[in-house]
Amino acid sequence: MPNKPAFTLALICLAIFLGALDLTVVSAVLPRVMLDMRVSIDTDLNRAAWVVSGYLLAYTVSMTFMGRLSDLLGRQRVYLICLGIFLVGSALAAAATSLEMLILARVVQAFGAGAMVPISMALAGDLFPPARRALALGVIGAVDTAGWMVGHLYGGVLMRAFDSWRLLFWLNLPIGLVALALTWWGLRGVAQRRDQGGFDWLGALLISASLIAFNIGLAAGGELGATDFYGQRSGPPPYALPLVLLALLLLAAFVWVERRSAHPLIDLHLFQQRSSALACVVNVLVGFTLALAITNVPLFINTRLALQFPTDPDILRRAAWEAGWMLSALTLTMAVAAIPGGALAGRFGPRPPALLGLVLALLGTLLMSRWHTDSTYLTMGLELALTGTGLGLLISPVAEAVMQAATSTQRGSASALVIALRLVGMTAGVASLTLYGVPRQDALRRAGVDNPLVTSDPARFLMDVAAQVVGETFLLGAAALGLALLAAWWMRSSPRVDTSP
Template sequence: MGRAVGPHGAPRHPGRAAAAGRQERPGAGRPARLQPAGGNHRPDGGAHGGPVRFAGRLIRRRVVLERPDGRRLQLWLAAAGLFLAALDTYAVVTLLPQMLSAVEVPVNRLEAATPILTGFLAGYVVAMPLLGAFSDARGRLPAYAVAVLVFAAGSTLTALAPGLGGLVTGRVLQGLGGGALVPLSLALAADIYPAGRRTLPLGVVAAVQEAGSVVGPVYGAALAAAFGSWRAVFWLNLPLGALVLLGLWAAQRGSHTEQGGPAAAPGASAAPVGAAARAMPRSGQVDWASASLLGLGLALLVFALYPDDPQQRPVNSLAVPLLIAGLLLLAAFGWRQARRLSPLIAPELLRSPAFMGSLGANLIAGAGLMVALVDVPVLARGVFDLDTLHSGLLLVRLLFGLPVGALIGGWLGGRIGRRWTAASGLALAAGAFGLMSGWGVHQLASAAVPATLELFLCGLGFGLVIAPLSAAVLDLAPAGQHGLASSLVVLARTLGMVIGLASLTAFGLSRFQRIIVDRHCDSISSSGGLRAQLNAFEDCVRGALLQEYREVFLVVAGLCLLGALLAVATLGANRPEPLAEPHAAARA
């Protein structure tokens, strides 16, 4: 590169050249000042204007560069709110029996709790495109504040719920608010860190969310025991959510002060802080109709595919009308997309192989993860004869790998590139499922490769893919569509989980019945009496369950390998990203 040259051809220091370039950009905050050709007076307080003054200006400039209008602080505060929502989501796993008892739903009718789960999931899906698009038009923090307030309102209704209807309503609102926090936090990270340097921050945000899945069940049980009621868990969301909002408000005021905004001292000049601190390009208008059609259409598909009675059928009892209604809404969304000059989703994204490949790989990762989340506890109870507590502890071994994998995936994506990181994660998950397909009845006591390691590797693999697949989409999306793009990333993963659950239930029900017939479990006879006959029947059913889940794990292993190939084929060859520095965005 050639050296920067001053107005009269004299060489100029690169740092001052960059500073001058920022000053000369329109809208940089103050008019450009011409540099004298060679006089002793320098407006930057250079060596001839006083070394102390010059050093002071450099220190102030470095502080601004390292803290681009406080937005990195806003990101970590947003991640704290995301962690709170994740805690709440997974706390319900241990609180659900108490919640059902409080609203007089028998514990032996757990299918009655399905609306609590599907309501949260539907709200989760609906909120993403709505608040993602809203944040693109009006700003991340206003949208984030709306999401936290809706989440707090849902927490209040859940804590006060006198019956099942109140619980469902509260959980729907919690899903609406909590679901939006995931894409908004990812979009905020993409706003602050430039393309090519955002994989690590995205990995950190994802790790924070996944850590909630590990801590959440214990968090819920501990608080319920300490306060004597499950309702305390939801009441506690209110002050914690308020603290997050107050922190974001203070960070935003501080960022205005740094840039010479409304809170700055009189006469203070705005400091140039780089690309991340400049205003995002925003349309100012929200296409509510398109976002609503997309969100509601996908939510109806979720309702249709989520089994309301997994023991009897793989999908909802109203699956057909729900599917028809959902597909009609999505068709209306597609028709509106084609007719608008500025569609909700940019056509360039839909034509991008990397965009579609990333969403496809996310779909597969979500399906595979759901199989593990559902099958491991069932296998633990039905085959390994563990109680509910120890079944949950077995699952924690898998969940612990998710945040670790998310962090490593963010770091690794900056070293070897997104394509190979995502492919490696899915291949690792495939290998773990392959090992799990060889489990025996006494696997937990086996001296071979322990189940703990295999479960951890499975979670690690699924965690590895989160940051690179998110970065692949966000790097393609225009800066003004980061909110919607991150929503699509999370939606693909969520839909994959629902499709995986429905497919697993359908396959499991049919295969289990077939295996029972093939093994003649229903015609076992024994000369040792009724007790011996009952034990023989239990052993036969246990063997049938084990065979069923071995087959399921093999199918998922093949599916994960397909996802790895999809990532290799579509994400494209990309140079390894430079590691994200704390103030990388400000230098962009």
Template sequence: MSEPDPRRWKALAVSLAAGFMTLLDVSIVNVALPSVQNGLGASAGSVQWIVSGYALTFGLSLVAGGRLGDVLGRRTMFLVALTAFVVTSALAGAAPNETLLIGARLLQGLAAGLLSPQNSGLIQDLFRGAERGRAFGLLGATIGISTATGPVLGGLILAVFGDETGWRWVFFVNVPVGVLAFVLALRWLPRSDRGKVQLRDEIDHVGALLLGLAVLGVLLPIVETESGGAGPLWLLAVATPVFGYVFVRWEQRVSARGGKPLLDLRLFTDVSGYSSGLLLGSVYFCGFAGIFLVMSLFLQKGLHYTPLQSGLTVTPFAVGSSIMAAVAGRLVSRLGRKLTVGGLSLITIGLAAVAVVVRLAPQDVIGGAIAFPLLVAGIGGGAVISPNTTLTLECVPNRIAGVAGGALQTGQRMGTAIGTAVLATVFYAGIGNPTAAVSRTLLCAIGFMLVAIVIALYELRRATTADRADARPAAGD
């Protein structure tokens, strides 16, 4: 076995900084939407597309980004995608009208989707054994921090630059960070000996189109619903199983001919734990991602908090999640799926406590009263994301690590879209009584967590049975 790259931790730091930016831009824009409306006179539908369009193209390009990283090399793909992300961030910040802002956000999401799978791919390439668990722990901490601190950072930026132009700096802040990350990536990211490749021969274009249509069929109706109504676009959702079936059959055909499929379906049949890990992550994100939107709506509409106050109120979740994610990365090699089951149980308990507190506590003390339950939920969340990523990808061959990570993140993005739409719908249905509405919505999120617990328990039992089977021959020697 070759010696580990001495620059691997520096390379990871650069990779996580870029990943932080792409994930931060999912949530940080939410608090800037009123500023966008004031600054550009944008309509409510256009404003929703500024948020949802980014999530849409992000989700569409993840698997392709992973495959391109596998083919061209992580370093090359990282630098290209990072450059595109910085340029499109600058275009978004400088946009003179809502149409160009939406276009810039769509391109920014595309760049983010191409960039994001390189994070998990680099970890697969550069780390082994317990170090890989710690690296994925830091990735999990990055996911938790970026998701939860977006509203806080957005509120701070608006407070500094003002309501009229503050939204522009939400995008401009990516430029200096991205430029610095690019310079450091040139120094620290390892080169790969891939030689010259013909993308026409390496990329399954038909498979990419079919998978894109399947993902689009799920995400686009949800995006349009959030923007004011999907109408006929729900027919796409009905057609999604057809696109998915044709995609699977096409990939099987490509493999049978000795070609190179976009998504090697052996990931789901031959790689231990991958299928259940992907499903678990998708279901978890259904309940996890929408929590922050609903809490923001409740705190600002129900309790009349400022965006900054709202962001600070949910900070205990971010703190608990970031600390526990780093710790969980060190424990996952010893505890395995037990860690995931424990984390899901903790987040369920924490959210249940928040649901009870908001119903019983006086309104003027709710913000402080939910701090500890949110901390408990955050600790639980930190014990889910990074261990699940580690356990899902631990048996994946390095040659397809990028596409495996891209598929895993696609499931997370689809879970985010579905969960956010479901939780927002439940909340708005009872908006006349915000405390009752947020309590019911949190119970809905708990329902997703309970489904995830069932999946985690199934995988824990499967892994335990496999370990016992492996131990029997050794016991007889």
């Protein structure tokens, strides 16, 4: 059969979409998972958060070095192996009998799923001529983004229909096996290309250790609420700050090693151009804010419904449904706005649409910080849509600014860097909810012991506390977007002129 690059790309994207879907699929069903696993939302939220943050971390770590490994061993082979790893993780997650087993299964899933993204970008370079390569890379990035954007809605719909979070993982198996067979078939005619260079094992070890230490150090703040309902600790555990400092030290060592490596994992020249470096900063900060929204909305809706209808046995199912649809106001507007964002970046350069997007996202996040117990879904949806429009306008300009600094042989690694940095920001955002949110909630509960609502309407009191914490974490997101706005202001505004082959 003659090679049909567009058809092969579609097959590759099916597996990428499936892996990205699982990045956020549990956000809408996490409360039900915690209930089934007998995990308290008041005292064990820090452990349950690893169902999300563990996937984010492993997804990002695998992305940093598996692309290079596929250059050495053969991209098709490594891609199919990674898809198989994802399916094994899905089966383990569906059969998990404890929270720890579920977290481990999610890590296995993510290691396979994250690796498929940069490998697929390298495959696109093999499949398409230079004139069509950038478009193919853009399609892969869009599919990856679309997957994690609709994951929460997919989870909410399935929970509403079948009331089973395990089904989310079981369904991966038949879909994934079909994708595995079709992708193997589609890649048969693609020539195997192998680099004769070496692999930077030290660099891979350093960047992986840095990401792991950073995430665990930030997530340690959740243990503030691990003692009882109100918490009894005056500060983070003693290992939190040292781990964060160790992460920064390991990152510095990684940079030192990469500058001297004959075969670096990441070409540091991408950071020597001002627009590219600032776009990377913007991407991390945007990921941080996005994670807050994706996690805060289901928590807000679940808490409110659980307190309003404490005896309703179907309340978690209803909450998953409503949270999924409410978050679609954010994510679907992101997807729609990404199209004009790309058109504007192509015409005016990355800076103008990036500035416009950040202003809209900042305004929307500030409005969301004012949510309260009686906020309506209409108000919440409009504010989420405003934020999503702003964030969507940013997707293409940020990627374009990084791609401008890349040569024709660096486009795959540059695209992977864009996605990886956004996920680093999302990992930090999820971790910040336990680092800040849990102790703040405990402090407000203790401070409100004399509040008349404690005795007259305890559910209202607890919801007021939850709403205040959600609002304050959205202010953290607004602060991150403010910094991103300053970074975008210093980006160069000239449109791209690509003369590379």
